Amino acid sequence: MHERDGKIMLNITPSKNNSEKNWIDCRINSLYNFLLYYGIDISRDYIYLLSEAYSYYYIYTNLRTANISNVPFAAASESNLEIKTLSALGFQIVMEKLDDSDNSLNKMKELVNQKKKPILMHTVEYMFIRHVEVLEKLKINIRMQSIPILLGFDEKDDYIMYWSSTNQKDSITVRKKREIDHLRSIECVPYAPNYWCVYVANVTSNFSSEYLVTQLHKAIKNVTKKMIYGVDIDSEAIKNLNASEAYIGLKAMEKMKCDLQSMLNNIPKCPDDAGYRKKCYLYILITKIGLFKGSNYSFRKEFGSALTKFADEIADKSLSDIAIDFTEIAICWRKLFVIISKMKLANFDALFLRNVYNAFNDIYEKECKVFYKLATYYEISEEYLC
Numbered sequence: 454m455h456e457r458d459g460k461i462m463l464n465i466t467p468s469k470n471n472s473e474k475n476w477i478d479c480r481i482n483s484l485y486n487f488l489l490y491y492g493i494d495i496s497r498d499y500i501y502l503l504s505e506a507y508s509y510y511y512i513y514t515n516l517r518t519a520n521i522s523n524v525p526f527a528a529a530s531e532s533n534l535e536i537k538t539l540s541a542l543g544f545q546i547v548m549e550k551l552d553d554s555d556n557s558l559n560k561m562k563e564l565v566n567q568k569k570k571p572i573l574m575h576t577v578e579y580m581f582i583r584h585v586e587v588l589e590k591l592k593i594n595i596r597m598q599s600i601p602i603l604l605g606f607d608e609k610d611d612y613i614m615y616w617s618s619t620n621q622k623d624s625i626t627v628r629k630k631r632e633i634d635h636l637r638s639i640e641c642v643p644y645a646p647n648y649w650c651v652y653v654a655n656v657t658s659n660f661s662s663e664y665l666v667t668q669l670h671k672a673i674k675n676v677t678k679k680m681i682y683g684v685d686i687d688s689e690a691i692k693n694l695n696a697s698e699a700y701i702g703l704k705a706m707e708k709m710k711c712d713l714q715s716m717l718n719n720i721p722k723c724p725d726d727a728g729y730r731k732k733c734y735l736y737i738l739i740t741k742i743g744l745f746k747g748s749n750y751s752f753r754k755e756f757g758s759a760l761t762k763f764a765d766e767i768a769d770k771s772l773s774d775i776a777i778d779f780t781e782i783a784i785c786w787r788k789l790f791v792i793i794s795k796m797k798l799a800n801f802d803a804l805f806l807r808n809v810y811n812a813f814n815d816i817y818e819k820e821c822k823v824f825y826k827l828a829t830y831y832e833i834s835e836e837y838l839c
Contacts, residue, residue, distance in 0.1 A: 482617035498759035504534035511705035529751035532644040545655040553634040572603040575646035754783035
């Protein structure tokens with residue numbers, strides 16, 4: 454514990470030897486500083502690889518706050534990054550719901566003040582879709598997940614937290630308990646926080662560079678399997694996503710491609726159907742938010758950069774060549790982002806949808822090819838490859 458501005462808190466001090474900037478994705482920054490607290494200093498790039506966050510979800514979600522069902526929604530990143538990252542590094546962790554009750558407050562104080570254990574708190578960013586012409590009257594609550602670190606409490610039992618932001622700065626701040634508890638309980642899409650908290654029970658591994666290399670290879674292989682095979686999404690996960698259907702990996706990308714093709718086919722048949730056009734516009738707008746919040750490259754640039762760093766460090770030319778493919782795919786994702794960013798309801802027509810479809814189809818074909826290469830590299834069965 455240390456004192457800062459008269460407040461007692463756990464000490465998290467960013468490494469002076471690491472010159473890399475914060476990621477836009479605040480979850481990676483939180484994990485980086487959380488690991489520093491436990492004496493592990495690895496790059497944010499490697500944290501991203503270990504988290505197995507690279508993904509593609511495509512779900513049909515139910516926007517309960519807007520009373521709209523079966524709305525297509527895509528996301529390019531996993532939730533619960535901390536679970537796989539910490540587990541890969543040998544931490545035994547506890548994931549527990551600690552709500553706004555006095556009992557939960559006492560448990561948090563015991564963990565932080567007495568046991569000296571920081572807590573990763575699932576919450577959401579301040580993000581609400583508004584001032585968009587087709588959404589002004591819809592109460593649609595789409596927010597992205599965040600995991601600030603609880604470090605202590607002030608004299609009013611408000612939270613002292615580490616919470617990074619997109620301005621490349623680390624911030625330790627005092628936040629009103631009721632304000633944060635509200636953000637920890639919001640019903641939203643895609644990942645409702647539900648008061649989940651994560652903390653360390655025990656550290657069981659002897660961390661070493663050799664161990665890290667092994668775990669990085671394992672994580673990349675798992676991402677490859679996930680993207681190729683997809684995984685069975687259990688009913689509880691679908692419930693947490695507020696979804697009626699859910700797909701993952703290349704199968705999810707194929708499903709989205711089919712929906713885009715269907716829209717492209719139907720728009721010319723109903724040029725005067727304002728309701729259908731607004732529905733399609735809403736779908737593309739929500740897709741943009743899900744795919745590009747946190748990275749204008751849907752995290753493909755970040756993955757390529759991390760893979761390049763890893764390949765260079767272990768002097769693996771084959772893996773380095775594959776990393777270049779991801780960098781090229783990232784450029785395609787950026788192209789799609791630019792196309793969708795120019796979208797307006799007034800120009801939402803077949804030509805616009807054709808540009809979206811072509812850009813996404815190009816991405817899909819390239820991702821199929823690059824994961825075929827990774828599957829060959831890791832000697833994964835070719836049964837379900839594109």
